[in-house]
Amino acid sequence: MLLKFNQRGNTLVVALEGELDHHSSESARVKIDNKIDETGAINLVFDFSGVNFMDSSGIGVVIGRYRKVADFGGKVGIINLRPNIKRVFELGGLLKIIKEYNTLDEAVMNW
Amino acid sequence: MFENEMKVEFPSKSQNESFARIVVAAFASQLDPTLEELSDVKTAVSEAVTNAIIHGYENGSGIVTIKCKISDRTLTVEVLDNGKGIENIDLARQPLYTSKPELERSGMGFTVMETFMDSLIVESEIGKGTRILMTKEFKLI
Ligand SMILES: Nc1ncnc2c1ncn2[C@@H]1O[C@H](COP(=O)(O)OP(=O)(O)OP(=O)(O)O)[C@@H](O)[C@H]1O
Ligand SMILES: [Mg+2]
Numbered sequence: 350m351l352l353k354f355n356q357r358g359n360t361l362v363v364a365l366e367g368e369l370d371h372h373s374s375e376s377a378r379v380k381i382d383n384k385i386d387e388t389g390a391i392n393l394v395f396d397f398s399g400v401n402f403m404d405s406s407g408i409g410v411v412i413g414r415y416r417k418v419a420d421f422g423g424k425v426g427i428i429n430l431r432p433n434i435k436r437v438f439e440l441g442g443l444l445k446i447i448k449e450y451n452t453l454d455e456a457v458m459n460w
Numbered sequence: 461m462f463e464n465e466m467k468v469e470f471p472s473k474s475q476n477e478s479f480a481r482i483v484v485a486a487f488a489s490q491l492d493p494t495l496e497e498l499s500d501v502k503t504a505v506s507e508a509v510t511n512a513i514i515h516g517y518e519n520g521s522g523i524v525t526i527k528c529k530i531s532d533r534t535l536t537v538e539v540l541d542n543g544k545g546i547e548n549i550d551l552a553r554q555p556l557y558t559s560k561p562e563l564e565r566s567g568m569g570f571t572v573m574e575t576f577m578d579s580l581i582v583e584s585e586i587g588k589g590t591r592i593l594m595t596k597e598f599k600l601i
Binding site for chain 2 (some may be wrong): 368370371372374375378402403404405406408409410412413432433437440441
């Protein structure tokens, strides 16, 4: 799994590419946490446009990062979910806590 | 009735999670599945194999076995481990139940298997291992 980071003000944009499963989630969560600490970002946007597979391990990664930033009043958004991945998130009821936005601008503007 | 079957065995390494779901998807492809059906099967297999690795063998070494069977348009997938077993299967199958919250597990694996497949049977014995049996019928398009 490849991770690309971008910053928009105090929002860290994490673009994930590849398959998000138990194996790839281990290093993904470490890299994301390090980047949050390094940049001091408050909010997080996950860009899922490059993710073609995800199982429940991905729910764990997103909720775990949500817990981390929410402690400091941060917000988390998700953009560009493919239908198969959206179904996994919906099962977990995750989209009730963490919102899906149509674009990065929409996510950041709503905060 | 058309019938076919296959069996794969591999060590309980997380690198084999993607191997496992691709192998099952490749076997299922003879049923001309839709992309959605294929994605459902891959996700369910990924959940069962991941559980065998992190819960059954607790990230230690062991063998995971997958047996697949096709009968007409129904695929049966069996995932077996000889790991520690499940104490309370009813509790384990509850959405959001996890015995390992410290590993950031969400407790949604069994719910995913149940939702994305047509049927799910879980059999387990403490100290002996766990057997997951799932079926899915592929629609004719
Ligand atoms: N093969 C197995 N061997 C032993 N215990 C298992 C096995 N599979 C599942 N379990 C038990 O059942 C519980 C629920 O499994 P489930 O897959 O639903 O959630 P999880 O693995 O904890 O979290 P998630 O799958 O969302 O990452 C696990 O926490 C574990 O205690
Ligand atoms: Mg699981």
